[in-house]
Amino acid sequence: MNQVKTDEKYQLHVDQQKSFKQNSTPGDLTGCQLRNPTSSLPQGVAGPSAHSSQKLIEDALQKRELRLMKNREAARECRRKKKEYVRCLENRVAVLENQNKTLIEELRALKDIYRHKVE
DNA sequence: CGGACATAACGTCATTTTCG
DNA sequence: CGAAAATGACGTTATGTCCG
Numbered sequence: 001m002n003q004v005k006t007d008e009k010y011q012l013h014v015d016q017q018k019s020f021k022q023n024s025t026p027g028d029l030t031g032c033q034l035r036n037p038t039s040s041l042p043q044g045v046a047g048p049s050a051h052s053s054q055k056l057i058e059d060a061l062q063k064r065e066l067r068l069m070k071n072r073e074a075a076r077e078c079r080r081k082k083k084e085y086v087r088c089l090e091n092r093v094a095v096l097e098n099q100n101k102t103l104i105e106e107l108r109a110l111k112d113i114y115r116h117k118v119e
Numbered sequence: 120c121g122g123a124c125a126t127a128a129c130g131t132c133a134t135t136t137t138c139g
Numbered sequence: 140c141g142a143a144a145a146t147g148a149c150g151t152t153a154t155g156t157c158c159g
Contacts, residue, residue, distance in 0.1 A: 067143095068130080068131070070143085070144085071130085071131075071132090071144085071145095072129085072130060072131080074143095074144060074145060074146085075129080075130070075131085075145090075146080076128090076129080076130095077145085078144095078145060078146055078147095079128075079129085079146095081145095082146085
């Protein structure tokens, strides 16, 4: 339904970014696999009560899971849109190549006609 | 058959962009 | 301006193909 709309949006993004950003400091592992998954969570400090701090941790974990799930789906959608965008581009290339061929042929024919006339 | 290589799809993290 | 969404980058996994 919103095909064109999303494509336009994607185009905007791509135009803007130019992707000259490979200096994202590969120095430190940007890898994902085994980072402490709870690193951004409240530490298990000896708090007011073991129960409430435990609940904090559980809440944070739940929040994280929700965020990961949303991002997972966003990534899927993003890839889908990108593939669609690339397909559109490839299609456009094919169309333009055909147009180009036709025009070249037409020009050749016109030149032929002209040559016969002046002879 | 099985290992080496290529490719596609995925999940996660970091960063950028959008929107209220 | 901050939260949420979108996207780039990177590592992992699954699948297919080729070749010895």
